[in-house]
Amino acid sequence: MKLLRNLAIAAATVTALSSSLVQADQLDTVIKRGTLNCGVVLDFPPMGYFDSNNQPAGFDVDYCNDLAEVMGVKSNVINLTWGDRIPSLISGKTDVVVGSTSDTLERAKSVGFTYPYFVFKFQVFTKPGVAVSTFDDLKNVKVGAALGTTYETEYLAYAEKMGWGKSNYTSFKSENDAYLGLYQGKVDAIISTNTNIATKLQTNEFKGYVAGPYVPNYDDVVGLIAKRDEVAWINYLNLFLVHQIRDGKMNDHYNKHFGSDVPADLIQSLRDNK
Amino acid sequence: MNYEFHWNTVFQHMPEMLMGAFVTLHVSVLSMLIGIVLAVLLAIVKMNNIKPFSYLATTWVEIARNTPALFQIYMAYFGLGALGIHLSPYIAVLSALVFVNTGYLVETFRGGFQSIPATQYHASKSLGMNSFQVYRYVILPQMFRRIYHPMTNQFVWSILMSSLGILVGMNELSGETQRLQSLSFRTLEYFIVAACLYYLITKLVLFSAGLASKKLFKGEI
Numbered sequence: 054m055k056l057l058r059n060l061a062i063a064a065a066t067v068t069a070l071s072s073s074l075v076q077a078d079q080l081d082t083v084i085k086r087g088t089l090n091c092g093v094v095l096d097f098p099p100m101g102y103f104d105s106n107n108q109p110a111g112f113d114v115d116y117c118n119d120l121a122e123v124m125g126v127k128s129n130v131i132n133l134t135w136g137d138r139i140p141s142l143i144s145g146k147t148d149v150v151v152g153s154t155s156d157t158l159e160r161a162k163s164v165g166f167t168y169p170y171f172v173f174k175f176q177v178f179t180k181p182g183v184a185v186s187t188f189d190d191l192k193n194v195k196v197g198a199a200l201g202t203t204y205e206t207e208y209l210a211y212a213e214k215m216g217w218g219k220s221n222y223t224s225f226k227s228e229n230d231a232y233l234g235l236y237q238g239k240v241d242a243i244i245s246t247n248t249n250i251a252t253k254l255q256t257n258e259f260k261g262y263v264a265g266p267y268v269p270n271y272d273d274v275v276g277l278i279a280k281r282d283e284v285a286w287i288n289y290l291n292l293f294l295v296h297q298i299r300d301g302k303m304n305d306h307y308n309k310h311f312g313s314d315v316p317a318d319l320i321q322s323l324r325d326n327k
Numbered sequence: 328m329n330y331e332f333h334w335n336t337v338f339q340h341m342p343e344m345l346m347g348a349f350v351t352l353h354v355s356v357l358s359m360l361i362g363i364v365l366a367v368l369l370a371i372v373k374m375n376n377i378k379p380f381s382y383l384a385t386t387w388v389e390i391a392r393n394t395p396a397l398f399q400i401y402m403a404y405f406g407l408g409a410l411g412i413h414l415s416p417y418i419a420v421l422s423a424l425v426f427v428n429t430g431y432l433v434e435t436f437r438g439g440f441q442s443i444p445a446t447q448y449h450a451s452k453s454l455g456m457n458s459f460q461v462y463r464y465v466i467l468p469q470m471f472r473r474i475y476h477p478m479t480n481q482f483v484w485s486i487l488m489s490s491l492g493i494l495v496g497m498n499e500l501s502g503e504t505q506r507l508q509s510l511s512f513r514t515l516e517y518f519i520v521a522a523c524l525y526y527l528i529t530k531l532v533l534f535s536a537g538l539a540s541k542k543l544f545k546g547e548i
Contacts, residue, residue, distance in 0.1 A: 136505050139512045143330065162333065163512035200496060201509030223416065224496040224506070230405075237408040 079279065079286035083148050088127045091117035092147035095132040096229045098252045099310040100153055100171075113151040115306045116170070116277075120149070120293055134227055135201045139164060142280055149290060153246075153275045155203040165283060166276040167290045170297070172322045173273040175204040177265035178250045179242040180235060185265045189215070197223040197240035199231045204244045207268050235262075244268065248311070274326045298323070336511045337520050344517075347503030348524045354421050354499060355486040356532070362428030362485075363478075369429065370436035371462070384433060391430020396488045399423040404495040416497035420489060428485050432478065439474035440466065472544050479536050483529050490525070500524055 083089050093101040093113045104110040109130040121128030131147055138154060141147040142164060153173065156166045179185050183194055191208075192215065198205040205224060212222065223240055225231040228249065235243045236258055242265065253259045277290050297303040298320060307315040337344070369384040391399070403426075404419040414422065443466055451461040471478075490501040498506075500521055508517040 136509060139508075139514045143515065157510075159336075159510055160512045163514075197496075200493070200502065201505055205506070206510060224498075224502070226494050226496060230496075233405060234408070237405065237413070238411070239408055239413050 079148060079283040080289050083126060083286075084124060086126070088129050089117065089121040089124060089149070090129050090131055090147045091120065092131045092133045092138060092141050092150035092152055093117060094135060094138070094152045094228075095130075096134075096227050097153065097246075097249060099248060112171075112306050112310045113153070115309070116151045116297070119297065119302055120151075120290075123293065123296075135199060138278065142278065148279065148286075150278045152278070153273075154278045155273050156276045157203070161281075163281065164278045165281040165287045166278055167287055168294050169274045169276050169323050169326045170294050171275050172319055172326070173246040173248060173275065175207060175244055175268035175271055175273055176247045176250050177242050177267075178235065178245055178253070179263045179265050180238065181261040181263065183241045183263075185242055185263075188266045188269050190266075191242060192217050192221075194241035195221050195223065195239070196242050196244065197225055197231050197234050198244045199228045200224040200226055202228075203273055204246070204268065207271055208244050211268070232259075246273065251311075272322065274322070330515065332516055333511075333513050334516055336513050337507075337516045340507045340510075343503055343507060344500070344520060344524065347498060347500040348528060350417075350498060351486065351489050351492075351500040351525075352528050352532070354417065354424065354492070354497075355482070355489045358421055358424035358428055358489075359482050359485050361425045362432055362481075365425065365429045366432030366436050367467070369433045370440060373433065374437055374440055387426075388430045388433050391427050392434070396423065396427050397491050397494065399426055400491050400494055416492065416495045419495055420492040420497050420499075424485055424489060427488065428481060431481050431484075435474050435477045435481070436470065439470040442473055443469050468544075475540055475544070479533060482532055482536060486529055486532060487525065500528075 077085070093109060093111070095101040095103055095109055095111070095114075097111075097113075099111050101109065101111040101113045109132065114130055117130050118128045131141065133141055133147070133150065133152060135152075138150045138152050142150060151170075153171065154160070154164075154166070156169060160166075177185055177188065177191065179194075185191060185194065188211070191212075196208065198208060209219070209222065212219065223234065225234050228245065231243045231245065232253060234240050247264070247267070250264045254262065254264060277294070279287055279290065304315050307313070369380075369387060372380040373384040373388075375381075400420055400423040403414060403423040404416065407414060407419075447465055448461055451465045456464070489499055492499045493501040493505060496502065504517045504521040508514045
């Protein structure tokens with residue numbers, strides 16, 4: 054009888070334990086699955102783009118591959134638009150989005166942010182012959198930006214504060230469409246990130262175009278995003294980002310995509326914003 | 328599903344959503360009205376084989392019905408843009424919707440016209456009416472009565488298609504939804520509210536069209 058009782062206790066304990074073990078979190082899920090589904094916005098060079106072989110490439114893609122490598126799983130890069138980033142997380146299509154997501158407190162109510170992994174400046178990019186030397190000169194020209202980006206929000210907030218109204222403003226579905234609109238002359242200036250503008254200036258299409266003033270008093274601090282309740286997973290991602298800097302990986306990728314070592318103030322800004 | 332809905336952020340931005348809904352309603356009603364006028368003309372031209380306009384009508388119908396609306400909107404905005412013709416997002420979407428509505432309605436109207444016996448046309452002529460009067464007083468009232476239901480289908484379709492305006496940065500309901508959800512990332516909430524608004528707009532338009540038809544057709548529908 055004693056044996057039976059002990060067996061019953063053991064069985065109950067195992068059941069209780071295993072039921073608490075059943076709650077696998079995202080970190081376990083990815084490791085068990087053997088594949089990391091990593092979302093990247095692939096029309097945002099040099100962070101994410103398609104290379105000449107039509108393969109995903111860029112700083113963000115390298116981060117996805119590094120993350121998959123340290124986890125010992127395969128990397129599956131999934132192409133997203135700006136607007137797809139959150140739906141893809143909620144629907145479980147991606148485990149993490151390395152997508153230059155600005156870490157606003159409003160958004161943090163909806164998704165979980167890691168430490169920042171990059172800091173952008175928002176910059177005005179104008180076609181030749183348009184005189185925009187300060188941000189306030191935008192008042193007199195047609196301005197565009199990609200829909201649902203933080204620079205769109207920042208511009209619209211600034212325009213409202215200055216009483217410019219919305220009639221001069223055009224939004225575009227994607228980053229590429231915004232550049233296309235500028236190229237065709239639909240708008241005189243667009244707002245984008247300094248990194249993307251620097252990349253575009255090297256192409257033939259945008260020869261003679263001008264990288265203008267920065268959006269005043271704004272650093273675009275961006276993080277990786279994951280489901281808000283996956284705290285352990287976000288912890289892991291945070292440590293991964295710390296290691297990217299400590300192990301020199303970030304510097305390697307920066308050299309590859311921007312042609313120089315990571316500026317000290319960028320590293321400092323990442324540390325300050327933790 | 329493990330998801331907590333936060334509705335308050337959507338309610339805060341409700342005025343912007345409603346403004347977007349108004350633009351949606353506006354562009355689709357206008358595109359439908361212009362489309363009806365153009366389609367009547369093209370259908371008459373096509374049926375009576377009046378050259379060279381009948382060629383135009385045939386080409387129009389073929390392209391409008393056999394290419395995606397998405398492509399047409401993109402062509403109106405970026406396609407014409409490459410030629411140096413810059414339409415505002417609103418005009419680009421309006422003209423693309425007029426184009427596609429007209430294309431579909433021409434065929435609907437042609438069916439309607441053909442269902443009316445040719446003898447009526449000749450009989451009216453023998454009463455001394457000119458062609459315009461025949462269409463105005465005899466043919467068109469009957470034709471519209473017969474194609475009323477297919478026409479409202481096209482109306483609904485045009486409201487739903489206007490959501491493609493997001494492609495060219497138009498601030499209609501879908502565009503506003505996308506912009507607002509990017510502020511707070513409460514995607515599901517915004518999409519659900521947008522879907523409800525589309526439903527309401529469609530029902531509103533169908534209801535108004537029903538009222539108008541009662542008045543116009545004196546209940547015989």
